[in-house]
Amino acid sequence: MKRYRFLVALAALMLILAACSDSGSDGDTTTTAADDGGSDSTTDSGGEGDGGTDSGESLLDTVRERGNIVCGVNETLPGFGIIDADGNFTGFDIDFCRVVAAAVLGDSEAVEYFPLTAEARFPALQSGEIDLMIRNTTWTALRDGQEGATFLHTTFYDGQGMMVPASTGFTTLEELADANICVLSGTTTELNLNAVFNARGIPFNPVVFEDNTQLRPAYEEGNCEAWTSDASQLAAFKASIEEEGGEDQFIMAEIFSKEPLGPVVRDGDSDWAQAVDWAVMSTIQAWEFGIDSSNVDGFESEDPNIQNFLGAGTDAAAGLGLSDDFAVNAISQVGNYKEIYDANIVPIGLSLEGSPNDLWTNGGLQYVPPYR
């Protein structure tokens, strides 16, 4: 009798496997595939795998059905993404996750934060564990091409800098010959450190860490003479170290790379990419229009662009897969770009005025397409 039971179990297993490998649906797409009733003629081309990026089903619909957005973030970077004393995620990148949730779902709190290390972020995106990644990630050709990622509107224009204890008196990279330099592994900073130092013929020794919680004590205890990272991160840690009674820090004037940081989604789902892109850009447009969270309700204007933006004019947002009032939701629940910047980046010691992140009308780089 035992053998019968075993055979039956084995046969059942075989049937399940056969069904899975042939019908072309599994995991979290199963329910949606069933809803479609198999009417989609291209199911054989790519229904297998993760979150429904095949022709019929956009992540945008999946997210709406699920009712929340899984956002890959940093949890150890003050100003951009960190867990505060109350256990909440806060920061510049976190606020943009909330902007997307407010625009797509109408609720800025409908976000599930997924903390990621630098190395784990792209595999998490590729595998469909996260819907969206806003994790101080630099847009590069290699990543855009080989990681199966689509980079959207840059939210923060950054550049690589070098920090040393102020007591050393170092002001140029040349003074760091043969020195130990702390850097996070799997970052563009790591590659760029090599490129810059090799190009100038400065020998150095990288000391590599997985995240800032390990790197910081190594730097503070003198294991490395310098710390290289995005200038914004260095500013954040400079403020944090000095605030906690550590040594005074000095960030060298030289910025030696371009680091455009912004949201990233998977390749091959333009509906979702568009929705996220316009949600993020709405904060910059609102800033340009002078709309912020305090005056967005009942904002009056004769400008048709503003009327479009607030969902009152022609239905400009219809084809984007977003509701008419997506911008209103994003601005009223989170704020415009300047508000987000002032709340998160200004406290770590980087002012908005005169930086590349200022509006194009003020000489900065933040410029978004018009709402017509």
Next chain:
Amino acid sequence: MTATQERREVARPPFWRDIRVLRVVLQIVAVAAVFFLFRWFYINLVDSFDRLGIALNFDFLTSRTGFAIPYDANFQSDSPVWQMYLVGIKNTFLAGFCGIIIASIVGLIVGVSRLSDNWLVARLATLYVEIFRNIPPLVIIIFFGFALFFFGPFPIFADSWEIAIAGNNLLILNKDRWGIPGVAQTGDLLLFWIILGVGIVVTFVIWRWRTRVFDTTGEPHHRVVWSLLVFLGFFLVAFFAAGAPFEMSWPALSENRRIFVGGFAFNWGFISLTLALGLYTASHIGEIIRGSILAVATGQSEAANALALSSFQRYRFVVLPQALRIALPPTINQYLNLIKNTSLGVAVGYAEVTALTRTSIGNGRPTFQSIIILMAVYLTFSLVVSLILNIVNRRLALVER
């Protein structure tokens, strides 16, 4: 006659209950199940990669690495990725090898100490085992990395402690690296190695000869003294015949006091990792040794006592040779564990193969292929080690009569 034959045929069960048929069928079903499972995995993978537009090949191995390897000044960031893997494999091997040596020596001492008649020694050994065996190796590694180096007593690089005799540094200690004396090549080593090679063979012959003399005549063999003297003689001849092709190299700080010139340097990641894994594994090996000693029949110890052997002689000549043979198979497992645990070196920034693979994945190399290579590396390491030790074990195993 016919009656019995008929009865036999009637007694034969239907094929779905015939054990001879079922055996074969079940094997086929099992193979098919495994095949289809992996086929499903593979199709799923290829489909996902196609959809994301990620290539599924190993071309990236010849592309430029792009980043420097910590504490490896010889590696250029322009080198291809496969060279990065070689450096990683070398570092993994170094950590594993040194860890195994530490674990074996400390493990043997702890194992014997636990059975000591001396109350203090036995208790200290027990304390050691209980502490190290019950803490995860990763925690021990991080403890060494942070407590010994980050927050430890050592000075920063520029203020390194230099322990010197007659103007030559014997030891340089700082938060980052420890320097010891090494040798530096100054001439052609070929002749030196040829003569030394002959020397090693002759030494081995001498060793066998003294052993045979002892076995046949019972004269004291003194084979260690004999062999050492012969080897030393050959070494000196080789050294001078080749025109002194190398010299002692003493560790010293460079002019800007940021790197070592000369000598041999260990970095903090290597020391933390090797020490932590060595001591952790030693607690397990100690228990294996203790169990193996207890497994040697008490009659053996009693016989040694009856022959008035000293405690040391009893262990050296009677108990340990038997106990170590019993201990070898489970110790192989511990060695393999140690090698696999070197992958935890990523926690202290040690550039072993896992850490480098992860860095290279983070820098845009394909995840799937990189992990496949990583698995192949560890599999090879483990198989080679267990092959070697199994051969040793087969030659040494106790012959049960």
